[in-house]
Amino acid sequence: MSIFKSLLKRTEEDRSSQANQDFLPDLYSGMKVEVLTPANALIFVGKLRVLGRDLLELRAEAGGYLPRALYNQPVKLRVFQRDGSAFTLNGIVSQNSFDFWRVEKLKYLQNSENRSFFRQNTGVNGWVYPITSSKGQKFSCKVLDVSAGGARVITDKLIELGGAFRLEAALLPNEEPFLLTCQVTRILVRSQTASPVKKYEYGCQFTDLSPREQDRLLQAIFTLQRKVLQARRDQ
Numbered sequence: 001m002s003i004f005k006s007l008l009k010r011t012e013e014d015r016s017s018q019a020n021q022d023f024l025p026d027l028y029s030g031m032k033v034e035v036l037t038p039a040n041a042l043i044f045v046g047k048l049r050v051l052g053r054d055l056l057e058l059r060a061e062a063g064g065y066l067p068r069a070l071y072n073q074p075v076k077l078r079v080f081q082r083d084g085s086a087f088t089l090n091g092i093v094s095q096n097s098f099d100f101w102r103v104e105k106l107k108y109l110q111n112s113e114n115r116s117f118f119r120q121n122t123g124v125n126g127w128v129y130p131i132t133s134s135k136g137q138k139f140s141c142k143v144l145d146v147s148a149g150g151a152r153v154i155t156d157k158l159i160e161l162g163g164a165f166r167l168e169a170a171l172l173p174n175e176e177p178f179l180l181t182c183q184v185t186r187i188l189v190r191s192q193t194a195s196p197v198k199k200y201e202y203g204c205q206f207t208d209l210s211p212r213e214q215d216r217l218l219q220a221i222f223t224l225q226r227k228v229l230q231a232r233r234d235q
Helices: 002-022 211-234
Strands: 032-036 042-052 055-060 074-080 086-096 101-109 120-130 139-146 150-155 164-169 178-191 198-207
Touching: 032 211, 042 074, 042 211, 074 101, 120 150, 120 211, 139 164, 150 178, 178 211
Parallel strands: none
Antiparallel strands: 032 042, 032 074, 042 055, 055 101, 074 086, 086 101, 120 139, 120 164, 139 150, 150 198, 164 178, 178 198
16 A cells, blocks of 8 residues: 555656746746856846747847857846746757857746845945934945845944835946835844944845836846956956
């Protein structure tokens, strides 16, 4: 009897695995995509075009660099939806050139990566405006990283967990700064050696972010990614 139960359980697991492989989220041409190695090293950033249910064509964004791929090279695709959230697919590179990659044998990954936003390191300076403070009061800060859903910020102003502040920062030179409303979801106290001065690192979630401003934020993040890739190639 135990043998039959074991076989039945294995059959159900196989069916579940096959159903997961057959499921693909909605894909449409023009979606932003990060192309990564299976170990999550970024290869390039671009856009996809849907050629069939199990076939995508990937091209680098304007001015981007597209390396040649090996036939049957495994890749991971992190595909961004209109609201800035992402899902992840595995695939295999088939036909490719200096202009495009075609990826097939797509498999949807159901894991924690699909519930998070990509975070881009920034290190830019900005300003924190505590919402409960006096009008016009502001404190200098550094934006450590940013995503379409939140940021990591360090400043010497103490703000309570669950509190809110406005973050002003220009992620790209010569572009209009962002003014983002942030809610504190995590606090890390950073003490300096032999100094009573403390700094506070905040993990923040953006609130009241309009779709238009979120799209502008995503564009800035992708531009920063391209600059990182270009710097790596120039080394």
